[in-house]
Amino acid sequence: MTIKDCTKNSENKLLCLNITGDKPYRRVINLFIGIVASVPITLTLPADALQVKVTPSNPELGDTLSVIINLDNPDNGSNPKVAIGEKTYPTFAIAPNKYRAFVPTTPVETAGIRKLKISGDGQVQNLAVTVRNRKFPVQRITLPPGKSADGATEYELKRVAAFKALQTPQKYWNGSFGKPNTGRISTIYGVRRYYNGKFANDYYHRGVDYAGAAGSPVVAPAAGRVALVGRVSQGFRVHGNVVGIDHGQGVVSIFMHLSRINVKEGDIVKTGQLIGAVGSTGASTGPHLHWGLYVNGQAIDPVPWRFNGVE
Missing domain, CATH: 2.70.70.10 (Glucose Permease (Domain IIA))
Structure with a gap:
């Protein structure tokens, strides 16, 4: 036999289940529903351990891009990595859990998007930075x-x-x-x-x-x-x-x-x-x-x- 068994939770909302079986099983299920409905559940999501900031915000050819990386849990003793394509740039510690890489740009390069790949704390973040053109005499x-x-x-x-x-x-x-x-x-x-x-x-x-x-x-x-x-x-x-x-x-x-x-x-x-x-x-x-x-x-x-x- 199948019946619908309902109960109210702490917010006075009705919870229902379709139950098949005898009354003893129904009583057990009712007890389970009552426990779940009365105990608040908190989900803790992991914090974003890889925080990246690139300056200047509107760069042009000849500027130096400063890539600042904050790591919440640097546990492997190695510095994060910054790369554009096959080219990697060294990162150096500038404060506890804080690192920086410099990406130079020059007049003989082509203006446009630079795709940065930042790796650290087991995470990877991809950023696109637009470098504006600049006229040189x-x-x-x-x-x-x-x-x-x-x-x-x-x-x-x-x-x-x-x-x-x-x-x-x-x-x-x-x-x-x-x-x-x-x-x-x-x-x-x-x-x-x-x-x-x-x-x-x-x-x-x-x-x-x-x-x-x-x-x-x-x-x-x-x-x-x-x-x-x-x-x-x-x-x-x-x-x-x-x-x-x-x-x-x-x-x-x-x-x-x-x-x-x-x-x-x-x-x-x-x-x-x-x-x-x-x-x-x-x-x-x-x-x-x-x-x-x-x-x-x-x-x-x-x-x-x-x-x-x-x-």
């Missing part, structure tokens, strides 16, 4: 004989490439970067160039030029460790007398064409500390300072680092 440079940008020595290229590839876990800088020289800016970041009438494919001005007077001070825009000192006498034909500062976590500064060098490799420098003087050594048409800021091996626009800062 074109400049024509005439270099005298012996000053060609193609005249770099193998030793010079190897030393500079190794310096730009540094990814030191320690973070030396704090807050916004300062100006390395008080002269006016003569060439902005990202300018495309013709050298002696020939367009330099895949080249862009990888920094900011300051038209400081010869011998005027060059100072560290942010704290760091001096990781490169090179001189014309050692074969630095293009960079000239050069100083490179490692700011940590994949961020490095290079200062070119110096007339004087006041630091040595291994020195720890503070913001504003004297490191050299403006000159015209190497591939240079006149006294000026070239400051290049590199992130994970790519030259990015230093201006946002000066005015916005990256903690």
Whole structure:
């Protein structure tokens, strides 16, 4: 025999079951219904352990994307991972359970969507970031004989490439970067160039030029460790007398064409500390300072680092 057995729960709502069988079974079922109806049930869902924030919110070519990752339960001792396609970017701890990766963009890239894959805490999050296009000016440079940008020595290229590839876990800088020289800016970041009438494919001005007077001070825009000192006498034909500062976590500064060098490799420098003087050594048409800021091996626009800062 089948009957409908009903009872009310704590909210005075009617609960019914179709029951087949004798009365003893019905009494057991009624008891079960009464227990279920009178005991509140709480479902606890796991918290989202992978929280990601990307800044700036509206980037353009030349900007540095800062990917901040918060992990609730980092239990395997490994840093989270950030990738775009087959390219991965190192992440570094910046606070307890908080990590960051920098993704550089450059003028020779194509504007559009960057698909980021972030992995950590056993979870994967996919984000799409749109990088806007940006127009860069074109400049024509005439270099005298012996000053060609193609005249770099193998030793010079190897030393500079190794310096730009540094990814030191320690973070030396704090807050916004300062100006390395008080002269006016003569060439902005990202300018495309013709050298002696020939367009330099895949080249862009990888920094900011300051038209400081010869011998005027060059100072560290942010704290760091001096990781490169090179001189014309050692074969630095293009960079000239050069100083490179490692700011940590994949961020490095290079200062070119110096007339004087006041630091040595291994020195720890503070913001504003004297490191050299403006000159015209190497591939240079006149006294000026070239400051290049590199992130994970790519030259990015230093201006946002000066005015916005990256903690």
